[in-house]
Amino acid sequence: MSESTAADNLLGAYLKDRRTRLDAAAFCFSGSRRRTPGLRREEVAQRANISSTWYTWLEQGRGGAPSADVLDRIARALMLTDVEREHLFLIGLGRPPEVRYQASEGVSPRLQRVLDALSFSPALVRTATWDVVAWNRAASVVLTDYGAIPPGQRNILRFIFCDPRVRAAQYDWDSVARFVVAAFRADAARAGAVSHVADFVDELCRTSPEFAALWRDNDVRHHGDGTKRLRHPVHGTMSFEYSSFNVEGRSDLSMIVYNPATPEDADRIRKLLAERAD
Structure with a gap:
């Protein structure tokens, strides 16, 4: 195959590269008389x-685009990781695969250290279904004492x-409530978690008529960044600028950081942290 042809057949080149990296013996295939690895x-x-002829055609760049089902089968056959599977779909079909939602198992110690390093900026990590799975001390004193709440209730x-x-x-509960419902709906759909959250949504609809009304509106929004004001019963109003970030390599997680909007807001957080330490 010429260099130009190989460049045009990205899918075939990728499939060949992945299969040659696998150990035949690990899959109980005979290792005798193999001229090439994998x-x-x-x-x-x-x-x-799938048909061996059809697979051969895929590697040779013949036969047209494969179906998503075929690519999924090949991804499993080649033991591809999530990022490798996504790349396979992008070069094979020009789009990412459908999302397969998996409930989060928490965050790595390294990511927790990132949160902890933000001493005076409340920060948390939430799942696509808006469960809080990690936070720092500033978040505990400003937002909610998540550690005092059972894990299954930290939503x-x-x-x-x-x-x-x-x-x-x-400060404006109506606007906040409308925003979080719309962003939650968008995040759950994007993560392929609509069926996963169905029981939770039903529970909230029964518990809160206000949630039920907002859910029926079918609004969707992007979390992104913005400003937020909170009332504290002792220290008064605190203002923040917040930003939401996707966690690299963890499509199910987002990190939200609330930076104090003014030096006075930062001082209030310092006082809250000092009071908690006493």
């Missing part, structure tokens, strides 16, 4: 439960609609 084409086809929508203290802290 799996043979027919062995990949066997593992993917931002649950706080907004079911916790009177969180509700009272919002």
